[in-house]
Amino acid sequence: xxxxxxxxxxxxxxxxAGPVEAVRSIxxxxxxxxxxxxxxxxxxxxxxxxxxxxxxxxxxxxxxTVAGCDLLADPAGVRKxxxxxxxxxxxxPHISVREELVTQGRLYRLGKAAAASRAAELAAGLGLSELLxxxxxxxSGGQRRRLDIAMGLTHRPAVLFLDEPTTGxxxxxxxxxxxxxxxxxxxxxxxxxxxxxxxxxxDALADRLxxxxxxxxxxxxxxxxxxxxYAGSPDASLQxxxxxxxxxxxxxxxxxxxAV
Amino acid sequence: xxxxxxxxxxxRYARQTLRSKFQILFGILxxxxxxxxxxxxxxxxxxxxAGDSWQVLVPGLLLQLGLFGxxxxxxxxxxxxxxxxxxxxxxxxxxxLALLLGRVxxxxxxxxxxxxxxxxxxxxxxxxxxxxxxxxxxxxxxxLTVSLASLSYALxxxxxxxQEFGPVINSLTMPSMLLSGLMLPMTLGPGWLDVLxxxxxxxxxxxxxRDAYVGSYATAHMLYGVLVSLGFAAVSVTVGTRVFRRAxx
Numbered sequence: 001x002x003x004x005x006x007x008x009x010x011x012x013x014x015x016x017a018g019p020v021e022a023v024r025s026i027x028x029x030x031x032x033x034x035x036x037x038x039x040x041x042x043x044x045x046x047x048x049x050x051x052x053x054x055x056x057x058x059x060x061x062x063x064x065t066v067a068g069c070d071l072l073a074d075p076a077g078v079r080k081x082x083x084x085x086x087x088x089x090x091x092x093p094h095i096s097v098r099e100e101l102v103t104q105g106r107l108y109r110l111g112k113a114a115a116a117s118r119a120a121e122l123a124a125g126l127g128l129s130e131l132l133x134x135x136x137x138x139x140s141g142g143q144r145r146r147l148d149i150a151m152g153l154t155h156r157p158a159v160l161f162l163d164e165p166t167t168g169x170x171x172x173x174x175x176x177x178x179x180x181x182x183x184x185x186x187x188x189x190x191x192x193x194x195x196x197x198x199x200x201x202x203d204a205l206a207d208r209l210x211x212x213x214x215x216x217x218x219x220x221x222x223x224x225x226x227x228x229x230y231a232g233s234p235d236a237s238l239q240x241x242x243x244x245x246x247x248x249x250x251x252x253x254x255x256x257x258x259a260v
Numbered sequence: 261x262x263x264x265x266x267x268x269x270x271x272r273y274a275r276q277t278l279r280s281k282f283q284i285l286f287g288i289l290x291x292x293x294x295x296x297x298x299x300x301x302x303x304x305x306x307x308x309x310a311g312d313s314w315q316v317l318v319p320g321l322l323l324q325l326g327l328f329g330x331x332x333x334x335x336x337x338x339x340x341x342x343x344x345x346x347x348x349x350x351x352x353x354x355x356x357l358a359l360l361l362g363r364v365x366x367x368x369x370x371x372x373x374x375x376x377x378x379x380x381x382x383x384x385x386x387x388x389x390x391x392x393x394x395x396x397x398x399x400x401x402x403x404l405t406v407s408l409a410s411l412s413y414a415l416x417x418x419x420x421x422x423q424e425f426g427p428v429i430n431s432l433t434m435p436s437m438l439l440s441g442l443m444l445p446m447t448l449g450p451g452w453l454d455v456l457x458x459x460x461x462x463x464x465x466x467x468x469x470r471d472a473y474v475g476s477y478a479t480a481h482m483l484y485g486v487l488v489s490l491g492f493a494a495v496s497v498t499v500g501t502r503v504f505r506r507a508x509x
Contacts, residue, residue, distance in 0.1 A: 076353055079352060082351070086344045088342075088344035089343070089348075090343065090347060092276070092340075099275075103272055107265075107353075107354050109264075109353065
């Protein structure tokens with residue numbers, strides 16, 4: 001059963017130089033409980049797609065339903081059922097971990113006691129219990145990213161969108177985070193859609209990959225299927241398949257996105 | 261739900277302000293300096309207005325506090341945008357109006373607190389004004405803050421960097437201050453300046469608060485001041501909410 005479905009989803013930006021079609025037409029479906037990786041070269045339209053699906057950007061064309069809510073007709077319904085963790089995170093550096101988690105729960109309309117209890121539960125689940133009274137500015141990169149994800153989970157969303165979740169993390173923290181994402185899906189049945197520039201991450205973590213280029217879906221399938229089809233063998237590297245699909249290597253993770 | 265959401269956003273930013281004593285006290289420095297170093301120059305001068313020089317200057321300084329303080333409120337949201345806090349809050353189901361009002365009401369409370377400190381200092385310097393008039397003055401500061409902070413946040417949501425935001429605000433606040441007669445009554449100037457002054461909304465607020473400080477409440481100045489304040493607040497909050505509501509802003 002699909003939990004995300006898009007048809008011709010598009011976004012054109014009007015700039016001084018003229019209209020820019022950041023996303024031309026995205027058609028994709030995501031099944032409930034899937035971990036889907038959105039891949040593409042820089043400027044392909046991944047982040048714009050994610051921002052539309054989370055209601056941060058209004059589409060200029062097409063339609064989508066997310067967690068049973070129409071993206072255009074019921075954006076508030078989409079917000080209630082989705083969590084979004086942006087690349088930049090979104091925590092105030094001067095506030096304690098506990099206060100951020102509780103306030104986030106309250107923003108999702110949990111009562112005071114429920115928000116406090118959810119904060120403690122998430123902190124325990126994500127290894128943040130010892131850090132609850134620390135200011136977020138004092139956390140390490142990996143701890144901070146776990147907090148970002150906890151913030152996206154306070155209302156137990158049906159779908160969690162992660163934008164470049166492991167950018168800037170050391171290898172140990174990255175694999176910890178992959179484990180966490182798998183645990184979320186296995187424990188709560190959370191559907192996860194993530195963008196990443198790391199092909200090893202996409203290969204190891206995602207059930208299915210959607211490759212976007214020039215604002216269109218140019219390939220999709222399991223990592224093994226894409227490698228077989230585009231690189232000749234399921235044991236080939238995803239890099240080889242990606243190059244065959246897009247003709248380009250993925251941009252470095254810390255490169256600035258282009259107008260999306 | 262709007263009340264719940266507004267209270268929640270207000271609480272978050274009020275706690276943030278309480279953690280910064282520097283922000284609470286430093287904002288009052290400029291009007292306090294005017295009070296200390298400019299106020300004594302005016303005593304005994306014919307200012308062409310009812311009441312003594314303190315009753316002319318202090319209403320101006322109160323509105324100056326609101327004008328400069330609230331106009332720069334948007335800087336905070338530029339920082340919140342850069343840390344991702346704004347986006348994180350915009351993907352929650354919280355009302356878009358509450359995202360604006362919570363911040364704006366925090367600003368109004370902060371500047372009214374600073375206004376109380378300013379009036380207390382002015383009383384020590386020699387200000388004598390009726391209590392109802394002083395309270396009316398605080399209400400005008402509150403309304404002005406709501407209006408200007410709403411516009412400031414709206415502009416800050418539109419611009420990318422503090423480097424873009426600062427010069428725009430400076431270029432708007434300085435002529436507003438000079439034309440509104442905050443420092444000296446505009447009736448002292450030539451006719452054309454007085455006419456030009458009436459084109460800014462702040463002029464009406466200054467005249468109304470000066471009337472309140474001499475105990476004149478049922479005046480045309482007061483009526484125009486109230487109407488302009490309420491109208492300006494309605495327009496500003498509407499503009500601010502639209503910007504917060506618009507996806508991608």
